[in-house]
Amino acid sequence: MRRHLQLAAILLLITGTAAARADLFKHKDSRPKSNVEWMWQYSPPPADGRENALVLDPHFQPFLAQYLTAPQTFWSQTGPKPKSLAETALDYLSMPGKVLADQNRYLTVTGCVYRFCPDRGLLFVDLGLPQPLVVFAAINWIQQNKTPDQPGAEYTLWVFSNKAIDPDHIPAALTHSIARWTAEPPLGTTIHQIITNAILVDPDGKPQQIKPAAIGANTITEQPEIKAKS
Numbered sequence: 001m002r003r004h005l006q007l008a009a010i011l012l013l014i015t016g017t018a019a020a021r022a023d024l025f026k027h028k029d030s031r032p033k034s035n036v037e038w039m040w041q042y043s044p045p046p047a048d049g050r051e052n053a054l055v056l057d058p059h060f061q062p063f064l065a066q067y068l069t070a071p072q073t074f075w076s077q078t079g080p081k082p083k084s085l086a087e088t089a090l091d092y093l094s095m096p097g098k099v100l101a102d103q104n105r106y107l108t109v110t111g112c113v114y115r116f117c118p119d120r121g122l123l124f125v126d127l128g129l130p131q132p133l134v135v136f137a138a139i140n141w142i143q144q145n146k147t148p149d150q151p152g153a154e155y156t157l158w159v160f161s162n163k164a165i166d167p168d169h170i171p172a173a174l175t176h177s178i179a180r181w182t183a184e185p186p187l188g189t190t191i192h193q194i195i196t197n198a199i200l201v202d203p204d205g206k207p208q209q210i211k212p213a214a215i216g217a218n219t220i221t222e223q224p225e226i227k228a229k230s
Helices: 002-029 037-042 051-056 060-067 085-092 172-182
Strands: 095-102 106-113 116-126 133-141 154-161 194-201 207-210
Touching: 037 051, 051 060, 051 095, 051 106, 060 085, 085 106, 085 116, 085 133, 095 172, 106 172, 116 172, 133 172, 154 172
Parallel strands: 154 194
Antiparallel strands: 095 106, 106 116, 116 133, 133 154, 194 207
């Protein structure tokens, strides 16, 4: 009787160990997804989404701090400590713009700098990946040129990503979002911005000069208005 109990105990131990190992390997093989689904609630409807509510969401600033970690040198470098990229993105999205959804996968958030909307920001998120692709793009006025209220003023487009992007294989959804964004003038004006420089920055801070059109900038032009015949 005792021998049977010992055999039963050994079999139970072996079975339990095997199951534990199976669970362990199963856990290692699975790829946990980041929980950024909370962002969807701010997409349409209404037609332009709710960008202001998104920026004020308590998850938003930690989200920026987690995914936007590259160093930046183009914005607010006059203080004792340069602003982080996450802080810069928040500045560039502080004035409400839009939250748009594409293909039930991509979110595009736009806004501009408080009291200076020629400096505009775009946040692109691909939620269809196990770890989301997060891109922050900023249109920055070239101050040595014409003032923003003058036609022909020039701008630099800075693009930062949490993952390295091959300049020769930029995601089509990202170029679409930037093309749509740059086709619209800044808030409060009808003057379209001319992007003359585009800089793609790797997660480690390494900049790469690219052609603005390669990432979609200024590739959509307004169609001329067709007047009805009288």
